[in-house]
Amino acid sequence: MSATLDDLSLGRPSLSRAQLPSWALGVTAAGVLVLTGLLRLVTHMSSYVALAIIAVALYLVAQTVVSLSVEGWRHAKNRLMTSLMLAAMVLAVLPLVGVLGYTVAKGLKRFDSAFFTHSMRAVAESDPNGGAYHAIIGTLEQVGIAALISVPFGIMVAVYLVEYSAGRLGRVVSFFVDVMTGLPSIVAGLFILALWVLALHQGTSGFAGSLALVILMLPTIVRSCEEMLKLVPPSLREASYALGVAKWITVVRIVLPTALPGIVTGVMLAVARVMGETAPVLLTVFGNSAINTNPFNGPQASLPLFVFNEVGQSFDNAVNRAWTGALVLILIVLVLNLIARTVARFARVRG
């Protein structure tokens, strides 16, 4: 009887096991590199991308074989999966680093004081001077107004959905917020163009652009705030109610501060998303080569529009301006992010 049981059990392996020496993987990698080099000599393959892919594939196979022969199946699988995930991570980060690096390299050429102090008024596209002052002002004003409208609005909708709605209305609103999250930005632009600019005869202006951006920001803010408010433990609300604190004070003084860091992140994602929107801005703000500081009257410029216009020109000077414009756009998002995070951190420290 006991013999059969022993046969079925996993046995009693020794607690220690054979391990790959620390130099083994290095040697494997070196071998793979040599092999790839030989391959290049023999076949005269010139594509480095193809060679890199072959080298990685070879390494994965070689590592698995080496590990299998010394350490056994479980460790071979472990090493293979770890390497695959590492490769996936590198593959995902490469384009990101590439975009950033390329933009910085290209954008630094015109990253000078003239770029930040001059507009494109009376500047020919082929000229080496000119700047994006008008576009930076336009973007900051349009996105600023859009954020001023949609942040309080969005937070209030999220608070309603999480704290107050119990029935069908909440579910319906929630559903439409989800649908609107996927709204193509050009549709938001067309809607404002048709309603505000044309039907109501308001004309193109920075504010019209802000309205289009509000339509795009609102669902993102509502959704992320909703998730963050749901994460606040119900026990905190109960603790507050049990102290005889009214519901709205509980929401404002307990729930919202607890969820604040997450809400800030959500708002920043929404701001970053609309900061680079070009299509709706093109339809509603129209673009302007001169400085217009009034967002409520007449066409304005904006950074995405500026980049779009400049990159379409056939002059190197214009394309250089476009790269610097893109770099400034990235920097603005970065700086806003840092500011928001710092504010959120200081808002949390108490006592």
Place this chain on the structure above:
Amino acid sequence: MAKRLDVKDLNLYYGKFHAVADVNLSVPPRSVTAFIGPSGCGKSTVLRSLNRMHEVTPGARVEGKVTLDGEDIYATAVDPVVVRRTIGMVFQRPNPFPTMSIRDNVVAGLRLSGVRDRKRMDEVAERALRSANLWEEVRDRLGKPGGGLSGGQQQRLCIARAIAVRPDVLLMDEPCSALDPISTLAIEDLIGELKKDYTIVIVTHNMQQAARVSDQTAFFNLKGAGLPGNLIEIDDTEKIFSNPGRKATEDYISGRFG
């Protein structure tokens, strides 16, 4: 201070589910009443109905009467917020507010109700922390976050927070179930002291604890799965643990079932 609670024909529901049926009991002032019984028999639900926390759960419903010194707390003209200020509650898991310091946690009930007088709040904080036997341990770090304390300290912080608003009745929902024996002892001693000023109702799974701290004990039971829980009997703690009136009670406290 310290008022009397009377419960008459109390029925509690979660949506269509009838959770607790026909509870009648009285809690005299300046005494400790313990609720014991198996899990799911409705002890906590009854406790939460005593300061209108039951209705915070969506779909929850209350039938029957709960009176505080004769005043019906479920009357239509009664504001649940005021009821909860009068009947405080301590929960199973310590739940200090994570965004507030120790001091702000203690006076949260006052601050969030609009009190601004800093000096008075400092006095209230010290008095409440002293009553909760926590003052000596935290007096040097009142400005630090409440979440940095140990579990037992956090629970005493929550008790300090509950008594800082000077309630008439204190409800405790298994206040020691997440704590080690030393912290449990500290809280049991505290309950003994608080009894002088407050009416206390405590839910506990620990029968020794019920025997140690309470003056009267209520035993709740469940007839079967899906059926409402009900109050089997309520009597002086000594009598419940030595000579209970019902067989179900005796089986439960002596560890025999069925």
